[in-house]
Amino acid sequence: MTESLLFTDSASVEKLVKVQIPSTLKKQLVDDWEFITQKDKLVKLPRSPNVDDILTKYLEYRSKKDGKMTDSVGEILNGLRCYFDKALPVILLYKKERQQYHEAVADDVSPSSIYGAEHLLRLFVKLPELLAYVNIEEETLVRLQQKLLDFLKFLQKNQGTFFLSAYDASKVSEGSGKGKDN
Template identity: 35%
Template structure:
């Protein structure tokens, strides 16, 4: 039996596609970027459009257009970038995005927007965010299931970007309810209480105290998953066929972390740090292409961000094409991984976060 990979979010996030950018190496080995001059002609300032935010699409307006160089750090991307404002959202949600996240505001774009919204709402009704609800109950202030966005508000938006307008009054049949309840039971994660406390402390450190996780971390996400794999293979557990499945599932978790880190695992205050990391290891002028191709976020970030991803996993899996049996297997292994994180918490999680420089804070707020 094969396990399908978790849905790849890279098609809807900044930094995932560089079809308009060609990287070449000059005779001296430095990085140069060639951008098609026609790129800017498709969009204009003040033009209304549709824009991906997380897994969904929202109406937006283009405020500025810039061509980012390797020295720019707003979002770590090289080439044409567009500052967009989402209709009905606060200005704090304005962000620089690449052209791959923008769609025309036409019938085709609106049809795609509606299809994604309906799919996301179905997943939400299925209770895929049960673990995140527990985190909200614990903190009383925020939902930690999807650390990318803001907490649920009266306006109906959630941390995953799913807006709830128009859902009131929806009536489901008994058969539909039974199906949703079955899916909820499949993906329920048992997050240990001590890890819930870590999540709340992590949220407060970054969003309230304006502190940062030390990067690169030690152990990294990849090291943690490798250690967990060795642990499963060397101890007696109730996990099914660990010799065959452990490496496959750990590899899948690592791949998904690499692809979702910049999109859905960072708080706003951490985005500039992420951009600096990308410039240092991947996109910067001093980085050699042959070296940067081997660097992934799982080699930079550690247990704090891995835990954020794990509690978001029910919603991530709900949006994938995994069959019920595979989902059940992933759930068992992730619950075991959560227990492993709890048992080794002193070696995995950072107790004291870094306080960034004043210039960092000024850059983030500017």
């Protein structure tokens, strides 16, 4: 069992999608981590613009720039939205954010309509691992990496608009959510 796991891991590592996160966005990720884990702050929800808004703005930006609507960009953005909605509760939240998630995301509401750029950016950190399990041809993978980088540059260009400069004092109590997390 262990051998097959090791083999699978090494095989998928070779195919890892490389996502170059610009340095200003890396700093954003570090600040985000610090606000939440060190300073007990939370992102105030719902966010505006939310993930859906940001993806739509990017689609508009691309179609103006390219002079046409490309199906592949729309497909990638739909994929990002799906990955975001599925990954958020599982791997994108810090422990201190879980209680807020359960309060903010009701029955049929998708996280992409509530959360914003702060959480979307975290997806790009996890994306290489997630995409390692998807069967993608080499050529498609290269194009996907280019499009993801272009999207990150768009986020970077709009960093002042999309990201919060300050977080809310959180209602996190150290005891909240224990038991649910494990």
